[in-house]
Amino acid sequence: MYSENHLACALRAASIGRNDAHLLLNHQTGETQSYGAFFANAERMAAALVAAGIKPGDRIAVQVPKTVAVLELYVGAVLAGAVFLPLNTGYTASEVAYFLQDAGPNLLVCDPVNLAKLTPVAQQAGVSEIWTIAADETGTLTDQRNAQQSGFHPVARMADDLAAILYTSGTTGRSKGAMLTHRALASNSQVLKDYWHFTRDDVLIHALPIFHTHGLFVATNVTMMAGGSMIFLPNFDAETVRDYMGQATALMGVPTFYVRLLQTHGLPDAARGMRLFVSGSAPLLAETHDQWRAQTGHAILERYGMTETNMNTSNPYVGARRAGTVGFPLPGVELKVCDPKTGAELAQGEIGVLEVRGDNVFAGYWKMPEKTAAELRDDGFFITGDLGLVDDQGYVQIVGRDKDLIITGGYNVYPKEVELLIDDLPGVNESAVIAVPDADFGEAVTAIVVPQNGAVLKPEDIADALRENLARFKQPRHIVIVDELPRNTMGKVQKNALRETYKGLGTN
Ligand code: MLC
Numbered sequence: 001m002y003s004e005n006h007l008a009c010a011l012r013a014a015s016i017g018r019n020d021a022h023l024l025l026n027h028q029t030g031e032t033q034s035y036g037a038f039f040a041n042a043e044r045m046a047a048a049l050v051a052a053g054i055k056p057g058d059r060i061a062v063q064v065p066k067t068v069a070v071l072e073l074y075v076g077a078v079l080a081g082a083v084f085l086p087l088n089t090g091y092t093a094s095e096v097a098y099f100l101q102d103a104g105p106n107l108l109v110c111d112p113v114n115l116a117k118l119t120p121v122a123q124q125a126g127v128s129e130i131w132t133i134a135a136d137e138t139g140t141l142t143d144q145r146n147a148q149q150s151g152f153h154p155v156a157r158m159a160d161d162l163a164a165i166l167y168t169s170g171t172t173g174r175s176k177g178a179m180l181t182h183r184a185l186a187s188n189s190q191v192l193k194d195y196w197h198f199t200r201d202d203v204l205i206h207a208l209p210i211f212h213t214h215g216l217f218v219a220t221n222v223t224m225m226a227g228g229s230m231i232f233l234p235n236f237d238a239e240t241v242r243d244y245m246g247q248a249t250a251l252m253g254v255p256t257f258y259v260r261l262l263q264t265h266g267l268p269d270a271a272r273g274m275r276l277f278v279s280g281s282a283p284l285l286a287e288t289h290d291q292w293r294a295q296t297g298h299a300i301l302e303r304y305g306m307t308e309t310n311m312n313t314s315n316p317y318v319g320a321r322r323a324g325t326v327g328f329p330l331p332g333v334e335l336k337v338c339d340p341k342t343g344a345e346l347a348q349g350e351i352g353v354l355e356v357r358g359d360n361v362f363a364g365y366w367k368m369p370e371k372t373a374a375e376l377r378d379d380g381f382f383i384t385g386d387l388g389l390v391d392d393q394g395y396v397q398i399v400g401r402d403k404d405l406i407i408t409g410g411y412n413v414y415p416k417e418v419e420l421l422i423d424d425l426p427g428v429n430e431s432a433v434i435a436v437p438d439a440d441f442g443e444a445v446t447a448i449v450v451p452q453n454g455a456v457l458k459p460e461d462i463a464d465a466l467r468e469n470l471a472r473f474k475q476p477r478h479i480v481i482v483d484e485l486p487r488n489t490m491g492k493v494q495k496n497a498l499r500e501t502y503k504g505l506g507t508n
């Protein structure tokens with residue numbers, strides 16, 4: 001039916017002939033939506049995009065609250081041959097400005113409350129069209145959709161065509177747009193569906209944001225490809241998720257979900273009928289894994305992925321799900337551990353940088369050929385920047401990062417971006433941004449700041465100054481003013497020493 005469009009075909013395959021099958025329960029409205037109704041709306045979205053002049057390959061930037069209409073827009077964009085470009089709702093207007101300038105989208109869809117702020121930003125970036133959608137699903141996006149008929153004939157798209165661009169923060173402070181093809185998205189979700197035994201009987205509690213890989217390309221795509229259904233929540237709330245467990249079979253979440261759920265009452269009873277709990281996007285503490293098993297009897301299945309690669313490894317569905325490991329390379333994914341300096345493959349058991357190759361790997365960074373060449377080898381292996389090893393039973397363990405990255409509640413923050421903004425503030429000589437352990441978010445962004453000679457700096461002034469330019473999750477949870485930063489003999493700031501000194505801040 002959608003056979004000429006690679007990803008749309010994969011998303012629709014399991015529900016062909018099952019139009020009445022239940023795709024989702026919308027928590028906010030209490031309404032359910034069938035596969036037939038969903039795809040009819042996605043077709044209307046595609047027709048609206050084409051009517052607005054969107055051509056194959058055009059980017060559609062989307063910074064909106066999590067709603068069903070946005071899922072329809074995602075599938076509509078795929079059907080129209082466009083490139084879906086979702087943005088974190090936490091980004092400020094100045095952050096959005098960068099993405100619009102870089103990606104050159106033809107359409108921006110935003111929350112009406114941000115319209116006044118984003119209109120000049122979009123105009124400056126040459127974005128010709130702006131539509132809106134609010135949390136209650138009102139806005140010009142749904143008006144545009146409702147003005148169209150269903151029955152849109154999908155635009156032909158091959159496996160190598162782009163389906164999405166997802167921005168991921170970069171070491172230099174400049175975010176990079178990972179170009180994801182129809183093949184990468186379709187093949188990875190297909191593999192996960194089989195590996196995790198998803199079927200049409202599954203009901204997934206969907207509490208993740210849909211502007212990242214985890215919520216969109218893992219949770220949503222896998223459910224649709226299995227022909228299953230979702231309980232679609234606007235955000236994560238531990239009690240709400242617990243309460244839905246009685247009607248569900250599976251949950252996918254970041255470690256913070258599990259940490260918070262463990263603090264709710266009645267978890268063991270609630271979780272009894274569930275089939276599967278998946279964790280990823282950040283390391284799950286062995287302690288959380290053990291507590292979960294003790295309370296619920298379920299072993300959380302931890303997997304490892306990235307924006308650039310979707311999912312790479314997973315603990316087994318059948319067999320031991322080992323705490324502190326991310327399991328085995330998925331079918332179709334080759335993984336090797338390499339010397340960070342020479343790139344030479346290391347022996348089993350040795351620690352090095354993980355490199356992966358397979359259909360899941362992205363096509364490169366948007367308009368950044370040098371970055372692409374530096375991270376994606378000619379032979380197709382992608383250098384992840386994660387440090388790990390393969391143990392004697394073949395399980396992959398991630399032991400650290402060769403990249404200066406902080407992961408807070410499943411969101412990535414590159415210290416450089418925060419340091420550059422702090423260093424620009426009046427009275428600041430220099431700064432170092434590090435992660436300190438945090439019981440809720442795993443890691444907390446922490447800024448160690450050195451004032452200029454004679455300047456008096458207050459942490460709250462620094463916090464205030466960052467508010468306008470930095471998404472909330474990137475803003476430091478802790479700010480410490482010091483006289484100087486520790487340096488090694490080469491003059492390089494010793495972040496390890498800082499991490500050791502301030503490791504207790506997150507537990508205060
Ligand atoms: C919210 N805040 C955060 C934060 N999330 N701060 C740091 N890190 C985060 N992750 C801010 C809020 O704005 C608020 O600020 C304060 O922290 C407390 O908010 P909260 O109400 O406790 O947070 P909540 O809204 O409940 O969000 C927490 C969360 C959410 C964990 C539910 O962050 C989340 O859904 N994370 C999932 C991220 C994700 O999907 N990652 C996948 C990336 S894909 P204030 O000012 O009000 O105090 C990827 C690849 C892969 O990594 O392998 O999957």
Ligand code: AMP
Nearest residue numbers: 168280281282283303304305306307412
């Ligand atoms: P992102 O750039 O948002 O896609 O984040 C990808 C990064 O998240 C990876 O490079 C890892 O560092 C980290 N990550 C994802 N899953 C896991 C996991 N299960 N354990 C440890 N780190 C993880």
